[in-house]
Amino acid sequence: GQNIDQPTEMTATEGAIVQINCTYQTSGFNGLFWYQQHAGEAPTFLSYNVLDGLEEKGRFSSFLSRSKGYSYLLLKELQMKDSASYLCAVSDSNYQLIWGAGTKLIIKP
Amino acid sequence: ETGVTQTPRHLVMGMTNKKSLKCEQHLGHNAMYWYKQSAKKPLELMFVYNFKEQTENNSVPSRFSPECPNSSHLFLHLHTLQPEDSALYLCASSQDGERTYNEQFFGPGTRLTVL
Numbered sequence: 001g002q003n004i005d006q007p008t009e010m011t012a013t014e015g016a017i018v019q020i021n022c023t024y025q026t027s028g029f030n031g032l033f034w035y036q037q038h039a040g041e042a043p044t045f046l047s048y049n050v051l052d053g054l055e056e057k058g059r060f061s062s063f064l065s066r067s068k069g070y071s072y073l074l075l076k077e078l079q080m081k082d083s084a085s086y087l088c089a090v091s092d093s094n095y096q097l098i099w100g101a102g103t104k105l106i107i108k109p
Numbered sequence: 110e111t112g113v114t115q116t117p118r119h120l121v122m123g124m125t126n127k128k129s130l131k132c133e134q135h136l137g138h139n140a141m142y143w144y145k146q147s148a149k150k151p152l153e154l155m156f157v158y159n160f161k162e163q164t165e166n167n168s169v170p171s172r173f174s175p176e177c178p179n180s181s182h183l184f185l186h187l188h189t190l191q192p193e194d195s196a197l198y199l200c201a202s203s204q205d206g207e208r209t210y211n212e213q214f215f216g217p218g219t220r221l222t223v224l
Contacts, residue, residue, distance in 0.1 A: 004151065033212070042113070042199065042215035043152075087152070095211055096165065099152040 002026045004100035006088050011106045012078055020073045020086050020103045028093025034062055034073045035087040037102065043087055046073070075105075083107045111135055113216035115200050121222045122190065130185040130219045132200030139205045141183040142213065143175060146197040158183060159205060190223045197221070 003025045012018040024032070031050040035043040049055055049064035049071060061074040073086055085102040092098055113134045122128050134141065143155040157165035158177040172194075174186040183200055197220050201213040 008149065040217075042217045044215070045212050048212065089152075091211060096154060096157070097152075097211075097213065101149055101151045 002090075002092065002098045004088055004090060004098055006086075006100040006103045008101070009104045009106065011108060012075075014078055014080060014107055014109050016078050017074065017076050018078060018105065020075075020088075020105065022071045022073070022088035022100055024069050024071070024088070024090045024098070024100075026090045026092045026098055029066060030091035030093070030095055032062075032064055032071050033089045033091070033097065034071075035089065036084050037087060038084045046086075078107050080107050080109070113200060113202055113214050115198075115216035115219050117219055118217065119220045119222075121224065122187070123224050124190060124192075126190075127186070127188040129187065130198055130200075130221075132183040132185075132216055134181055134183075134200075134202040134214070134216075136202055136214060138202040138214070139180050140203045140211075141177060141180070142201040142203075143183065143185050144199040144201065146199055146218070152199070156185075187221075190221075192223050195221055195223045 006022045033048050034046040036046050037043040047062040049062050054063045059076045064071045085104050087102045088100040089097040116131045140159045142157050145153040154167050155169045156175040161177050172189050176184040197218045199218045200216040203211045203213045
């Protein structure tokens with residue numbers, strides 16, 4: 001079966017760095033997405049990785065290792081507004097997105 | 110209006126009611142999606158329409174009936190729902206449903222409660 005695993009909840013301090021991990025087992029791989037979803041709002045796109053390595057975009061970076069079926073989202077200089085759920089999704093062999101359950105990130109002052 | 114809009118934002122219905130959810134995208138996309146989001150569970154893909162043709166139906170019960178009259182509008186018709194159908198229903202769109210890089214843009218969702 002297809003499976004995406006990510007931690008249910010994480011807590012971090014304002015100004016710090018946090019890494020949210022995602023491991024996957026899917027039938028085929030056509031890229032991995034990270035989305036951010038604030039409570040009561042729509043998910044919004046953060047990043048896309050299809051090749052191994054690190055993609056940096058401002059305070060957010062995303063890493064992919066296809067051989068390990070592993071990705072992480074790195075958030076630096078955390079701000080209170082970063083409190084949200086972070087969703088990992090993999091595009092499978094049919095280009096359909098398989099979603100993880102999301103990681104709720106709580107930022108404390 | 111910009112992006113993807115959904116109406117209503119909140120809906121409470123009895124098990125014998127019939128209601129419809131509406132989604133509209135203003136992005137010129139050709140693919141539209143319905144997802145169900147339940148607490149602490151992964152997004153569940155329900156239906157996919159690509160160029161107005163239904164290309165995916167993930168074993169969704171027949172009490173959910175999608176309709177896509179054109180590439181900008183998507184409906185989800187609901188009838189004789191069960192309490193376990195209570196969830197956030199999200200609509201999304203993408204440029205098309207077949208390319209590798211297929212960023213999806215989501216609407217704000219309809220919070221559905223079935224009594």
